[in-house]
Amino acid sequence: MDGNRLGKVLEDIRKSKKLTLRDVAVKTGLSHTYIRDLELNYNRKTKAPIKPTPDTLRKLSQAYDYPYEQLLKLAGFFPSEDDPIQAIIDDPNSSETKKRFAQLIKELPDEKLEALLTLLDSVSMPK
Numbered sequence: 001m002d003g004n005r006l007g008k009v010l011e012d013i014r015k016s017k018k019l020t021l022r023d024v025a026v027k028t029g030l031s032h033t034y035i036r037d038l039e040l041n042y043n044r045k046t047k048a049p050i051k052p053t054p055d056t057l058r059k060l061s062q063a064y065d066y067p068y069e070q071l072l073k074l075a076g077f078f079p080s081e082d083d084p085i086q087a088i089i090d091d092p093n094s095s096e097t098k099k100r101f102a103q104l105i106k107e108l109p110d111e112k113l114e115a116l117l118t119l120l121d122s123v124s125m126p127k
Helices: 005-016 021-028 032-040 054-064 068-074 084-090 096-107 110-122
Strands: none
Touching: 005 032, 005 054, 005 068, 021 032, 021 054, 032 054, 054 068, 084 096
16 A cells, blocks of 8 residues: 555545544544544554554444445555555565565666566576
8 A cells, every 4th residue: 555545545534524533533432643643654652654453444434434345455455456566565464575575666667677677587596
């Protein structure tokens, strides 16, 4: 998932419904600080990325009257059918190495990818 797609969607929904963070906290039973961290896509105390659980997404889905499956997809629980590279990046089971490599592939121009493939072809890879 690109950096903060889920967080941006959550914030946009909340604002479009004219709800405060505290309003959503009351509706969901989640803390208003946690909801804001989700919108920002990181824990403001630890600076670590934040990954909501399916249960958290269900609570937000109900509070916002927004499709649960869409929130799951935005959070990376379902791979993207349209973009297999993004699916690797979004997959919570992908290693950080695979995610970094997939992001590199996604960002490199084709001529650089060709050079990378040439390099990889020249390396003896175990079968």
